[in-house]
Amino acid sequence: xxxxxxxxxxxIEEKQILVKEQRYAGFWLRFWAFxxxxxxxxxxxxxxxxxxxxxxGLESLHIITFSAGSILYAISFFAYFALMTKYTGQSLGxxxxxxxxxxxxxxxLSWGTVxxxxxxxxxxxxxxFFTKFIYIVIAFTPKKQGIHDMIAQTAVIHVxx
Numbered sequence: 001x002x003x004x005x006x007x008x009x010x011x012i013e014e015k016q017i018l019v020k021e022q023r024y025a026g027f028w029l030r031f032w033a034f035x036x037x038x039x040x041x042x043x044x045x046x047x048x049x050x051x052x053x054x055x056x057g058l059e060s061l062h063i064i065t066f067s068a069g070s071i072l073y074a075i076s077f078f079a080y081f082a083l084m085t086k087y088t089g090q091s092l093g094x095x096x097x098x099x100x101x102x103x104x105x106x107x108x109l110s111w112g113t114v115x116x117x118x119x120x121x122x123x124x125x126x127x128x129f130f131t132k133f134i135y136i137v138i139a140f141t142p143k144k145q146g147i148h149d150m151i152a153q154t155a156v157i158h159v160x161x
Contacts, residue, residue: 022157024144025099027136030156033093040092041080045073078119086114094156104143104153113152121148 053069084091086109089100101117103109124147125132138146143155 022102022155024142025097025156025158026144027139029097029099030138030144031135033091033097033099036093036096037080037091041077044080045076049073049076078122081122082114082118085109085118086111090159098159099156100159101154101156104155109154113154117148117152117154121146121152124148 049069049072053072081091085101088095089102089109094100101109103113125134134147138144138149141150143149145155149155
């Protein structure tokens, strides 16, 4: 039993060492990956969602101050990033740039971590105009983490090709 615990502790230490030795992705790489993702999402929304919204007559339907269409677009935005991050650690933009989201502790990304990072984290950055500029924090932190990364205990690293 003690040997199993020692083995697990050793594996955890090895994973933490590997995480510490990673090359972290900076602001500009992440910016270009995100920009590419926005282009992909725009195309997907125009081809798949917009016709459905128009056929269903949801353009004029408003829920509080949001149109049904804008709510569906927000859901597709969240779903794209959450699903891609959970299953691959990378969005299409991150794949092209060669970067990936990891958990700081070296464990696989959990649903809770991904949902928090992609949901709450992006909400923090999108809710007010000035909070969009908080992303610049990435350029000045040792692990190149945004506020959402720090809270979710994640980082974005270079992927070896």
